[in-house]
Amino acid sequence: MVNLLFYIAALVAVLTAVGVVLARNPVISVLSLLSCFASLAVIYLLAGFQFLAAIQILVYGGAIMVLFLFVVMLLNLGGLSQEDGEQDDPLFHDRRRSGGGLAIAVALGSASLIGILRGARHLAEPTNGFAMPEEGLDALPALAEAMFTRYSLPFEAASVLLLSAAVGVMVLAKRQRHDGLAPAPSGEDRP
Amino acid sequence: MTVPTEHLLALAAILFAIGVAGFFTRRNLIVVLTSIELMLNAANLTFVAGARLHSANGGVQVDGPIFVIFVVAVAAVEAAVGLALVIALYRRKQTVSLDAIARMED
Numbered sequence: 279m280v281n282l283l284f285y286i287a288a289l290v291a292v293l294t295a296v297g298v299v300l301a302r303n304p305v306i307s308v309l310s311l312l313s314c315f316a317s318l319a320v321i322y323l324l325a326g327f328q329f330l331a332a333i334q335i336l337v338y339g340g341a342i343m344v345l346f347l348f349v350v351m352l353l354n355l356g357g358l359s360q361e362d363g364e365q366d367d368p369l370f371h372d373r374r375r376s377g378g379g380l381a382i383a384v385a386l387g388s389a390s391l392i393g394i395l396r397g398a399r400h401l402a403e404p405t406n407g408f409a410m411p412e413e414g415l416d417a418l419p420a421l422a423e424a425m426f427t428r429y430s431l432p433f434e435a436a437s438v439l440l441l442s443a444a445v446g447v448m449v450l451a452k453r454q455r456h457d458g459l460a461p462a463p464s465g466e467d468r469p
Numbered sequence: 470m471t472v473p474t475e476h477l478l479a480l481a482a483i484l485f486a487i488g489v490a491g492f493f494t495r496r497n498l499i500v501v502l503t504s505i506e507l508m509l510n511a512a513n514l515t516f517v518a519g520a521r522l523h524s525a526n527g528g529v530q531v532d533g534p535i536f537v538i539f540v541v542a543v544a545a546v547e548a549a550v551g552l553a554l555v556i557a558l559y560r561r562k563q564t565v566s567l568d569a570i571a572r573m574e575d
Contacts, residue, residue: 280470288480295484295507299491304499311503314484318510324470325477325521330513330537337541342506342548349552350499353559379493387486391479398475404525408471415524416534424531425538436542443546450553453560 284324291317304355308346315339326408326415477518485511498558498565502551509544513537 294317297310319334350356411417425433484507491504520533555565562569 281472284470284472284476288476291480292483292487295487298500298503298507299487299495301500304497307500307503311506314507315510318514321477321480321514322517324472325517326470326524327517327520327534327537330517330534333538333541337545338506338510342545345548345552346499346503349555353556353565355499355565376494380490382493383486383490386489387482390482390485394475394478394482398473401474401522403473403522408521408525411529415521415529416531417529420529420531421534421538424535429535429539432539436539439546440542443550447549447553450550450557 280324284321287317287320287324290314291321304350305347308343308350311346312339312343315343326410328414329416329418329421474518474522477521478515481511481514481518484508484514496567498551498555498567501567502548502555505547505551506544509540509547513540516540 291314294310294314298307298314301307301310315334315338319331319339322328322331322334488504488507488511491507492501495501495504516533516537520530523530523533558570559565
């Protein structure tokens with residue numbers, strides 16, 4: 279029963295991932311990615327990672343995807359993709375480049391699938407099934423202890439990364455007015 | 470859930486391949502960024518599968534979940550910087566197509 283739920287969630291994840299790639303409208307693409315993340319959260323929950331499922335919904339779905347949607351709405355890109363030369367077919371408007379990309383993707387995917395399926399018998403699958411502790415496999419006390427002891431250096435590096443990204447985003451999104459590089463903003467209200 | 474580990478890994482490989490296909494074929498910058506997010510999530514799923522396998526074999530191992538959290542942080546950074554670049558590009562060229570920035574001369 280639980281296994282059936284996993285396969286349903288996996289099917290939904292793959293279908294919505296295909297929707298992400300094939301959607302012509304960026305809004306549809308972002309929303310399918312949101313559904314893909316939701317089904318991945320279901321899979322994390324089934325695998326015993328409750329905290330990761332919550333992170334997936336809160337941070338990925340709640341913050342990152344809303345940021346994407348915010349930018350799409352801000353730039354009013356909802357119906358813009360027909361101006362990008364993708365109106366006929368989002369994948370094959372440029373056959374040479376798209377064919378190369380698809381070939382890379384198919385080669386990568388099939389190689390890793392073959393490797394996984396051939397190497398599966400070397401995985402030491404547990405004999406007693408996947409017995410799961412009551413608090414799940416990512417209990418917060420153990421997670422926090424590892425995060426602030428063994429992984430304290432990566433933790434600090436992540437904080438520096440976030441800080442530099444915040445500064446960089448401010449610099450990038452700031453309107454360049456006096457350097458003569460930016461084109462004259464036409465019809466824009468200046469505060 | 471008693472799904473074998475290789476099915477989780479196979480799902481991650483399929484999602485990653487779909488993300489690679491979107492990354493290399495689409496010209497819309499927003500869709501390219503969403504494809505990158507898809508690939509990062511495939512990597513997360515691989516971490517989860519490995520952590521589940523190792524935890525089942527003896528004692529709970531938290532290295533996998535920790536790396537998933539770090540990947541989520543990096544994904545947030547990547548989305549923020551990428552979308553700021555999209556906004557800057559749109560301000561200059563009024564488009565988000567990658568074809569518009571194939572040449573960096575102007």
